[in-house]
Amino acid sequence: MPKSRIRKKADFTPPPVAKQATAIRLANRSWVAPVMLAMFLIGLAWIVVFYVTEGDLPLDSFGNWNIVVGFGFIAAGFGVSTQWK
Template sequence: MPKSRIRKKADYTPPPEKKAATELDFSSGGRRWVAPLMLLMFGLGLAWIVVFYVTEGSLPIDPLGNWNIVVGFGFIAAGFVVSTQWK
């Protein structure tokens, strides 16, 4: 019985990747603004709540009353939202 020929398959080479001209590349540290903004939001929220308690409710915005606490926690929550962008 004759031996069958062994077929050699050509090695696969993927085509070169093409980048679009409008594509933005943030992998090289383009988000340096995230950490300072995150810390600023945390600090601002904490300071808002502390000022509210120290001044017995007359500052930062008197007409808001106890809603000043919600505003302070809103700044802190915004800091957490910004922190999701940190790489």
């Protein structure tokens, strides 16, 4: 039986692009680091002040919820940190 010819496929070359896509300019994110650090420090200060003043400050009406507010600021700092590039 005769052997069949081996067909060679042409290598794929993508069609030429008429114009190179322009780079998308990203927004300036220089605000992220200062806001993130500020949130961390505000949250930490809130919790420290609550413990040092034995619950009288920052807001006496919140009671032990002041801890949640402090951790909320810290969590917001982590949320802002996701925008950092």
